Amino acid sequence: MSEYDPQPVSQLIEQHEARPEMLVQILHAVVARLGYVPEDAIRQLADELNLSRADVHGVVSYYHDFRTEPPGRHVVKICQAEACQAMGSRELVAHAESSLGSDVTLEPVYCLGNCACAPSIMVDGKTIGRVDSKRFDRVLARLGGTA
Ligand code: FES
Numbered sequence: 001m002s003e004y005d006p007q008p009v010s011q012l013i014e015q016h017e018a019r020p021e022m023l024v025q026i027l028h029a030v031v032a033r034l035g036y037v038p039e040d041a042i043r044q045l046a047d048e049l050n051l052s053r054a055d056v057h058g059v060v061s062y063y064h065d066f067r068t069e070p071p072g073r074h075v076v077k078i079c080q081a082e083a084c085q086a087m088g089s090r091e092l093v094a095h096a097e098s099s100l101g102s103d104v105t106l107e108p109v110y111c112l113g114n115c116a117c118a119p120s121i122m123v124d125g126k127t128i129g130r131v132d133s134k135r136f137d138r139v140l141a142r143l144g145g146t147a
Contacts, residue, residue: 004040008033013048020049023059027066036067064108072105074143077122080108083115088132092119095133100140 012029016022026045030037037060046053060066078084078093096106114120117129123139131139 004038006040006044009041009044010048013045018048020051023049023051023056024063027060027063031066036070039068042068064110067105067107069105072101073103074124075105075107075122076100076124076140077107077109077112079110079112079114079118079120079122081111081115083111084119087118089119092121092131092133092136095136099137104140104143 009030012026012033015029016026023045026049027037030041030045034041042053042056042060045051046056049056060068076096078089078096080089080093093106093108100106109122112120112122112127114127114129119131120127120129121131121136121139122128123143128135128139
C-alpha cells in the first residue's frame, strides 16, 4: 500500500478556510488534484472539518463525480438521463461493462447536453453522440482501451 500524503488535501482545506459547508467544493478540488477521493482523504476531511466520517461518505457517494478509486487511463461516461435511455444507453452500459479493459473507468453521467444525438457518451472529456455498440467499440479501439 502506498503511503498517504495528507499535505495536498490540507492545502485544499486551508484554501477553503476549513469551512465544513465548503465540503463539496473541497471534494471537487481533491478530485482535480488527486484524480479521486482516497479513503484516507475522507478520514482527513472529517477530522479537519470537524465532520463525522459518515457525513463525508454521504456526500462522496451522493455525487457521481467523486470516485473513490484511482481512475483508469481513460474515463468513459455513458449518459443515463432520459433521452439517452430512450435511445438505448442501458444496453450500451451492459455492452461496455462486458467489453472494457481495466485501464478504462466507466462512469454514469446524467445529461451531457447532447440529447439531440442520443445516446451520448464522453470519452476523456470529449462528447460523442449517436453511439451504438459498434461505434462504441470503434471509439474505444482507437484509444487502445479495450481488453
Ligand atoms: S439525456 Fe443524454 S445527453 Fe442529454
